[in-house]
Amino acid sequence: MLELRDIRAAYGKIEVLHGLDLTVAAGEIITVIGANGAGKSTLLKAISGLVKLSGGSIALDGERLDTLSVEQVVSRRLIQVPEGRQLFGPLTVAENLALGSYSRRRKGTPVTERLKKVFALFPRLEERKGQQAGTLSGGEQQMLAIGRALMAEPRILLLDEPSMGLAPIIVRDIFATLRTLNQEGLTMVLVEQDARIALSLAHRGLVMERGRIVLADTSQGLLANPEVQAIYFGQRAGGRAGAGSGGGR
Amino acid sequence: MTFDQFLQYILSGITSGSVYALTAVGFTLVFSATQIINFAQGQMVMLGGMMGITLHEAGLPLWACFIGAVAVVAIVSVGMEEIAIRPLLRKGVLTQIIATVGASFIFETAAMLIWGRDAKPLPPFTGETPIAIGRATVVPQTLWVVGLSIVVVVALTIFYRKSLYGTAIRGCAVNPEAARLQGISYRRVVVFTFALTGAVAAAAGVMIAPISFMGYANGTMLGLKGFAAATLGGLGNPVGAVLGGFLLGIVEALGVGVVSAGYKDAIAFVILLLVLFLRPAGLMGAKVVNRQ
Numbered sequence A: 001m002l003e004l005r006d007i008r009a010a011y012g013k014i015e016v017l018h019g020l021d022l023t024v025a026a027g028e029i030i031t032v033i034g035a036n037g038a039g040k041s042t043l044l045k046a047i048s049g050l051v052k053l054s055g056g057s058i059a060l061d062g063e064r065l066d067t068l069s070v071e072q073v074v075s076r077r078l079i080q081v082p083e084g085r086q087l088f089g090p091l092t093v094a095e096n097l098a099l100g101s102y103s104r105r106r107k108g109t110p111v112t113e114r115l116k117k118v119f120a121l122f123p124r125l126e127e128r129k130g131q132q133a134g135t136l137s138g139g140e141q142q143m144l145a146i147g148r149a150l151m152a153e154p155r156i157l158l159l160d161e162p163s164m165g166l167a168p169i170i171v172r173d174i175f176a177t178l179r180t181l182n183q184e185g186l187t188m189v190l191v192e193q194d195a196r197i198a199l200s201l202a203h204r205g206l207v208m209e210r211g212r213i214v215l216a217d218t219s220q221g222l223l224a225n226p227e228v229q230a231i232y233f234g235q236r237a238g239g240r241a242g243a244g245s246g247g248g249r
Numbered sequence B: 001m002t003f004d005q006f007l008q009y010i011l012s013g014i015t016s017g018s019v020y021a022l023t024a025v026g027f028t029l030v031f032s033a034t035q036i037i038n039f040a041q042g043q044m045v046m047l048g049g050m051m052g053i054t055l056h057e058a059g060l061p062l063w064a065c066f067i068g069a070v071a072v073v074a075i076v077s078v079g080m081e082e083i084a085i086r087p088l089l090r091k092g093v094l095t096q097i098i099a100t101v102g103a104s105f106i107f108e109t110a111a112m113l114i115w116g117r118d119a120k121p122l123p124p125f126t127g128e129t130p131i132a133i134g135r136a137t138v139v140p141q142t143l144w145v146v147g148l149s150i151v152v153v154v155a156l157t158i159f160y161r162k163s164l165y166g167t168a169i170r171g172c173a174v175n176p177e178a179a180r181l182q183g184i185s186y187r188r189v190v191v192f193t194f195a196l197t198g199a200v201a202a203a204a205g206v207m208i209a210p211i212s213f214m215g216y217a218n219g220t221m222l223g224l225k226g227f228a229a230a231t232l233g234g235l236g237n238p239v240g241a242v243l244g245g246f247l248l249g250i251v252e253a254l255g256v257g258v259v260s261a262g263y264k265d266a267i268a269f270v271i272l273l274l275v276l277f278l279r280p281a282g283l284m285g286a287k288v289v290n291r292q
C-alpha cells in the first residue's frame, strides 16, 4: 500500500534520514522504534510532505506522494497525529474535530456520523466538546488528537509517540482503542519510544538508529531479540541495564 | 458643552469611529493570520474611496460603485501580497512589514498621479436631509456608515466563529503546521485574508467619502488611526479592534469639543502612546500575541 524507497531527508545541509526503505501493507500496524534524535519524527514528516525528500521516493498504491504538497497528501487520506499533539489550543474540542474533517468536508460519510463515531470511541470528548482544547488533560488531548485525525477518515494513520507524557493506564486505554481501529481495517504507522507497548500492538517493527533502519522483524521477533531487549527495555532487562544507557541516549 | 452639543460630538465620533473600527479590523485579521502589520491598510481605504468616486464619475449607480471599489481593492490587496510580501517570506516578518510601508508609499504616489491632488466627494447614498436624533441632527449618510459597519462586523464575526473556513483560518493563526496537517492550505488562507481585508477597507472608504471627501493623501492618517484603534483593542483581537475604533472616534470628537479641532489628530496619538506605555496588551487585556 505505502512504499518508501531509499528516502533521504535533510534539514539545511545536515542529512537526517540516510536512505530508508519501508513497505506498509493494507491493514497492518508497523511500528518504528528508536532513541531520541534517531529521525522517527522526520520520517513521518517526510511521508506527510512537511519535510521534502532529498532523495528516494514515496508511493501510495503506486502514486508518487513525494512530489505532492502536504494538503494533497492529506487529501489522499494519509493522516498524521503529530508529536506533541499539536492541537488548536484556543479552539474548542468540537472545533478541533471539525477541522479534522476539513480535507474530506464534502466527501465520504457525513461529518455528523463521523463525529458520533469519535464520541463513541472517546466519550470524554463529547462531555467536553465546548471546552478549549488547550485546557484538556494530557490524556484527553491525545484522544482529541486521534479523534481529529479520525475525522478525516484516514486510510493510513501516522502516529508520532501517542504515549508521550501519559500515565500507563491511559496509554493502555489509547492503545486498546488503536487495536480496535486496526481490527476494523485501519492501517497504521506507529512511532514510539516505548518499545514494549508499541511492539505489543504492532504486527511488525523497525528499529531506527541515527537515520537508518538497523533491524526489521515481526513484533515477536523483536520482542525476543536480546539486543533489542538490552537497548530498548533497558530498565526491565535486569543485568543488562548498563547497555541501555549506551544506546538509549 | 451642553448636552445637545455632547450628543452631537458623540454622533460624529461614532461615525469616524466606524471607519477606524473597520480599518482596525483589517490590521487585526492580517496580523493574526500572518503576524504582519499591514501599514498599507489606510491606503486601501483611500483607494476604495477614490475608486468609488471614479466609478461614479463614469456614470455607474452608487451600489455598483460600492461593489466595484470593493472588488478592485480586494484584488489590489492580493496583488500587494503576491508581489511585495510573499517573496520576502524567508526574510522574516519585520522585512515584510517594511514592505507594506513601501507599498503604502507606492499606492499614495500612484493615487496622486491618477487622481491628482484635490480631494473629491461622492454623493451621499440617500439624500442630504438631516435627521433629528433627540435634539442633535445627523445626515443620512451617517446612518449608512454606522449601519453598514455594524453589518460588516457582524458578518465577519459569524464567518470567523461559525463557518468551517473561518474556523480553519483561526486554526491556521494558532498553529500553521497543524493546520496544514488537516489539509488547510496556509497560502490560501493568506490570500483570502488579504482579499477580505482589502474589501473591508474599500467598503469603509466608499462609505466615508460622501461625508469627508477623499484625496490621495488621506490614507496615511486613516491607517495610523486604524492602527491606534487596533492597538487600543489589543492587536490580534477583532472584538477589541471594533471597540477600539469606536472609542477612539468618540474620544477624538469629544476632544475636539473640549479642547480644539486643531488637536484632533494629536489626540489619537496621545491615546496610542498612553496605551503602549500603560497597557501594551491593549485595553482588552490578557490576550497578547501568543503562538505555540
Ligand SMILES: Nc1ncnc2c1ncn2[C@@H]1O[C@H](COP(=O)(O)OP(=O)(O)OP(=O)(O)O)[C@@H](O)[C@H]1O
Binding pocket: A011, A016, A034, A035, A036, A037, A038, A039, A040, A041, A042, A043, A083, A193
Ligand atoms: N526543524 C529541524 N531543524 C534542524 N534539525 C532538526 C529539525 N528537526 C529535527 N532535527 C534534527 O534531526 C534529527 C532527527 O530528529 P527527529 O525529530 O526526527 O528525531 P526523533 O527520532 O523523532 O526523536 P524524538 O524521539 O526525540 O522525538 C535530530 O538530530 C534533530 O536534531
Ligand SMILES: [Mg+2]
Binding pocket: A040, A041, A042, A083, A160
Ligand atoms: Mg520525534
